Amino acid sequence: MATLNLTLKIWRQDGPHKAGRIETYDAHGIPDDASFLEMLDIVNERIIEQGGEPVHFDHDCREGICGACSLTINGIPHGPEGAVTTCQLHMRKFNDGDTIWVEPFRAKAFPVLRDLVVDRTAFDRIIQAGGFISVRTGSAQDANNLPIAKDDADASFSAAACIGCGACVAACKNASAMLFVSAKAAHLNLLPQGQPEKTRRVLGMVQQMDAEGFGNCTNQYECEAVCPKEISAGFISKLNRDYALAAAKETLT
Secondary structure, three states, X not given: OOEEEEEEEEEEOOOOOOOOEXXXXXXXXEEOOOEHHHHHHHHHHHHHHOOOOOOOOOOOOOOOOOOOOXXXXXXXXXXXXXOOOXXXXXXXXXXXXXXXXXXXXXXXXXXEEEOOEEOOHHHHHHHHXXXXXXXXXXXXXXXXXXXXXXXXXXXXXXXXOOOOOOHXXXXXXXXXXXXXXXXXXXXXXXXXXXXXXXXXXXXXXXXXXXXOOOEOOOOOOHHHHHOOOOOOOHHHHHHHHHHHHHHHHHHHO
């Protein structure tokens, strides 16, 4: 097993209203088969042994499912490897002697809580504004009772793969949440069960997105490039069409 000797430039911030700073740490003897978060664990153990304050970072499943491990690594959300979350990024993607810059996701709507931890509850409020179906849709044994076209089912499944990590926001120069919102809306809007509340859903989620302070989409596709689940930016076009129709319906009523 090979090991790496690295220099880490890590963003440290004592609280949401404190000034942040970059601090330098030596990360020596890091196994190249360790994940990025395991590398941070090793560094934190050494910081604690020396009586220092460990680096705070967010994580949960460490399996690429929860989306909590929201780090910007060398300027790229989730790091240099495509279609993975930070916890799935392994140190073998780096070279011995590298300097690695580690920062939190940057967005007005994602305020830094401490060090590398950001508050992403803005996404939760967008879901609360419409990302749900409020009527009973049947139990497991009822799944095949309502025919759904395969293309629609496949597209809905692709949209549902979004884990809400926020990499799309961090990559966008406008801090737009359109990829996230469009995926969450399309997941339900493409299915028959989601049709009764489609207008309310689209208007509510988009309006809440704007209220949270996310920027506008200018079709640069940075969001699609860094998405760990490879969500297509084509869902943004669908959301724009759905929103235009929903706004027209609301005006007529």
